[in-house]
């Protein structure tokens with residue numbers, strides 16, 4: 466039974482607690498990952514985490530993700546809107562993936578409405594804060610049992 470999920474946080478997510486609290490809620494990445502870990506346990510999923518501010522590192526992690534993951538959750542931060550190599554790297558992984566954003570990217574600046582991951586993920590969750598990761602895990606669980 467597939468149950469291994471890797472959550473990949475991208476650029477600037479490591480400084481989450483220093484970003485605008487009215488948009489991101491003021492919580493640290495460590496706290497966010499604790500919550501996601503709990504959501505995972507509730508759903509019977511094993512969750513591991515990765516964060517990088519370096520696009521090449523993020524891409525390399527996607528290349529090898531299939532060795533230890535059955536599905537992926539991606540919040541690439543601002544890379545979402547312009548880093549097309551991430552889309553290709555996700556295809557290389559061959560894994561089902563869900564795109565997550567803490568904020569409601571579609572109701573912010575126009576540049577945030579573009580996503581390089583459009584059409585290559587099984588679902589997209591935005592604007593639900595940490596709860597969005599619970600939804601993303603549930604989508605993956607469904608994909609694992611389909």
Ligand code: DQA
Pocket residue numbers: 476477478540541542543544545565566567568569570577
């Ligand atoms: C984000 C939204 C992006 O537009 C932004 O650049 C981020 C975080 C989010 O989680 O809401 O860094 O991905």
